[in-house]
Amino acid sequence: MARERAWLESSRAGDGEWRLTALGHWDLKAAGDLSGTLDRFALDGGGAVSLDLSRLDAMDTVGAYLLSTLSDRLKAAGHGVDLSAIRPEHAALFDAVREVGPPPVERAETHHPILDMLERTGRTAVDGLREGRDLLSFLGLITITFGRLIVNPRRLRFRSVMFHIEQTGLNALPILGLLSFLIGVVLAFQGADQLRRFGAELFVVNLLGVSILREIGILMTAIIVAGRSGSAFTAQIGTMKVNQEVDAISTLGLDVVELLVVPRALALMITLPLLAFYADIMGLFGGAVMSYATLDITFGQFIRQLHGAVTLPHFVVGLVKAPVFALVIAMVGCYEGLKVSGSAESVGTLTTKSVVESIFLVIVLDAVFSVLFSFLRL
Amino acid sequence: MAPFDDTQPDAQDAVIRVRGLVTRFGPQVVHDGLDLDVRRGEVLGVVGGSGTGKSVLLKEILGLIRPADGRIELLGRDTADLPEAERVALQARTGVLFQNGALFSSMTVAQNVMVPLREHTDLPAALAAEIARVKIAMSGLPPNAGAKFPSELSGGMIKRAGLARALALDPDILFLDEPTAGLDPIGAAAFDQLIRNLQRSLGLTVFMVTHDLDSLTSICDRIAVLVDKKIRVGTLEEHLRDSHPWIHDYFHGPRGRAARHAES
Numbered sequence: 001m002a003r004e005r006a007w008l009e010s011s012r013a014g015d016g017e018w019r020l021t022a023l024g025h026w027d028l029k030a031a032g033d034l035s036g037t038l039d040r041f042a043l044d045g046g047g048a049v050s051l052d053l054s055r056l057d058a059m060d061t062v063g064a065y066l067l068s069t070l071s072d073r074l075k076a077a078g079h080g081v082d083l084s085a086i087r088p089e090h091a092a093l094f095d096a097v098r099e100v101g102p103p104p105v106e107r108a109e110t111h112h113p114i115l116d117m118l119e120r121t122g123r124t125a126v127d128g129l130r131e132g133r134d135l136l137s138f139l140g141l142i143t144i145t146f147g148r149l150i151v152n153p154r155r156l157r158f159r160s161v162m163f164h165i166e167q168t169g170l171n172a173l174p175i176l177g178l179l180s181f182l183i184g185v186v187l188a189f190q191g192a193d194q195l196r197r198f199g200a201e202l203f204v205v206n207l208l209g210v211s212i213l214r215e216i217g218i219l220m221t222a223i224i225v226a227g228r229s230g231s232a233f234t235a236q237i238g239t240m241k242v243n244q245e246v247d248a249i250s251t252l253g254l255d256v257v258e259l260l261v262v263p264r265a266l267a268l269m270i271t272l273p274l275l276a277f278y279a280d281i282m283g284l285f286g287g288a289v290m291s292y293a294t295l296d297i298t299f300g301q302f303i304r305q306l307h308g309a310v311t312l313p314h315f316v317v318g319l320v321k322a323p324v325f326a327l328v329i330a331m332v333g334c335y336e337g338l339k340v341s342g343s344a345e346s347v348g349t350l351t352t353k354s355v356v357e358s359i360f361l362v363i364v365l366d367a368v369f370s371v372l373f374s375f376l377r378l
Numbered sequence: 379m380a381p382f383d384d385t386q387p388d389a390q391d392a393v394i395r396v397r398g399l400v401t402r403f404g405p406q407v408v409h410d411g412l413d414l415d416v417r418r419g420e421v422l423g424v425v426g427g428s429g430t431g432k433s434v435l436l437k438e439i440l441g442l443i444r445p446a447d448g449r450i451e452l453l454g455r456d457t458a459d460l461p462e463a464e465r466v467a468l469q470a471r472t473g474v475l476f477q478n479g480a481l482f483s484s485m486t487v488a489q490n491v492m493v494p495l496r497e498h499t500d501l502p503a504a505l506a507a508e509i510a511r512v513k514i515a516m517s518g519l520p521p522n523a524g525a526k527f528p529s530e531l532s533g534g535m536i537k538r539a540g541l542a543r544a545l546a547l548d549p550d551i552l553f554l555d556e557p558t559a560g561l562d563p564i565g566a567a568a569f570d571q572l573i574r575n576l577q578r579s580l581g582l583t584v585f586m587v588t589h590d591l592d593s594l595t596s597i598c599d600r601i602a603v604l605v606d607k608k609i610r611v612g613t614l615e616e617h618l619r620d621s622h623p624w625i626h627d628y629f630h631g632p633r634g635r636a637a638r639h640a641e642s
Binding site for chain 1: 483508516527576578579580
């Protein structure tokens with residue numbers, strides 16, 4: 001037989017005593033092969049066993065563990081085991097591993113798949129409701145803090161507000177402009193394709209004007225800002241939470257909501273309407289370019305037609321939603337950031353959650369607004 | 379002149395050998411011609427004032443930072459320009475406990491300990507889990523700690539879990555970066571004792587960056603002091619006789635005296 005890295009030699013003395021000698025390198029490298037062999041290892045007949053470890057070349061924790069489990073199994077099989085033959089340099093490790101003892105017996109829990117699913121469903125539902133309740137009370141907290149700041153405006157962190165206006169507003173212009181322009185192009189192209197069948201190409205301007213000003217401009221802006229800035233809020237505040245900066249703020253007698261949340265919320269409530277207006281213009285511009293290119297509608301015609309198609313309420317209906325969406329995005333972003341607990345992983349999970357939740361809420365609120373406006377006949 | 383000189387090749391078997399190490403960060407020179415030998419089976423404590431480059435030295439030996447000049451031999455191999463496979467093999471023979479444990483926060487303690495086992499060996503999963511359990515217990519953690527996430531552990535438990543991961547592959551050399559920082563004195567003493575016991579039973583060489591004078595007096599065989607961009611190595615007694623002002627202040631200061639009294 002080929003020489004292995006580690007092996008066991010067994011012999012039986014005349015008095016019936018087994019003599020097992022461990023040889024070679026009992027270490028990590030040998031462990032894979034050894035554990036398979038040792039699992040099947042058994043001695044015929046009873047009798048005492050003396051396990052000789054004094055002629056090993058090397059032993060590490062894994063080797064010591066394997067030898068220790070071997071002796072446990074032999075004992076369980078009714079053999080008396082003598083472990084006295086061991087070199088002193090190995091004895092300390094062997095004893096340390098033996099002290100660890102067998103694994104704790106785990107109570108096998110029985111799971112029923114359908115019950116599990118029911119439990120998970122219930123848990124998710126309760127968690128969702130709880131999240132809604134907590135968000136609502138967080139909104140209350142922000143409102144109270146806002147109220148305090150209106151009474152005492154000198155406490156407002158003006159520099160922080162400006163910083164966040166720059167971060168969430170100015171820096172978002174390129175991406176938002178490009179995307180809105182492209183949406184305008186796509187809408188004009190698709191709309192023209194359908195309207196041409198009725199010979200009503202010019203009405204593509206009405207389509208663009210109403211849909212972009214009422215819905216698409218503000219919705220695109222809110223979704224992009226939720227992805228860009230809502231996530232940033234969660235990550236910033238979450239990292240501060242991990243570094244215990246949030247705790248430091250509280251112990252210094254400062255108000256976390258006043259210092260971290262209100263400037264972000266205020267900044268977003270200022271920038272989002274502006275961004276939405278910018279997105280409206282860029283979307284209409286994209287539509288106008290496309291109309292000119294495929295339908296030969298000149299810019300002059302486009303603007304004249306737009307004047308007839310849209311009225312001020314169309315524009316206002318779009319923009320009035322912006323501060324509300326801004327508050328929701330900032331609130332969810334900050335709330336999830338403050339929920340971060342200790343680990344780097346929770347920053348990641350909660351950032352994802354914050355984006356999903358704020359986009360969800362934005363679209364739900366948009367639907368609520370639609371219903372509301374239809375009641376108001378706007 | 380220093381009472382002892384470490385530039386001569388060490389008579390004993392050195393597992394870490396640093397020669398002429400130079401470290402620069404921009405214009406700032408941290409190490410200038412530093413020599414160091416760490417002998418097999420010893421516990422070496424590395425001390426020095428803030429900014430003398432203790433942790434930098436640790437990272438250079440581990441290959442995380444490249445020195446500006448000099449040679450670092452780890453277990454007889456020059457760590458610069460080592461082929462990938464040999465570098466990985468060498469890494470399997472060293473274990474590191476970072477200052478804050480550096481446990482992977484998305485995994486349980488047991489999974490953390492199993493990472494090196496899975497990466498470097500082809501043990502059956504059940505055996506790897508058992509080995510992880512043994513290491514966790516040897517690091518002095520209760521049996522139920524294996525299933526916990528790092529965020530559920532106290533500072534002392536995180537260090538022990540980090541130690542269990544560092545020891546997963548039975549390394550030859552164990553690197554410790556301020557192992558007792560942030561622990562209470564009882565926890566720190568217990569951790570010192572744990573390191574000493576594991577060092578004896580596993581035959582480890584320990585390279586320990588520390589500020590803890592109690593650790594230095596109770597478990598270190600030799601102490602390396604980073605002064606004047608170089609290193610002076612010696613036993614506690616030798617350092618006590620050293621007339622260098624920083625070394626004198628360090629070991630003869632009130633805390634140094636208290637630690638020695640506690641020991642004697």
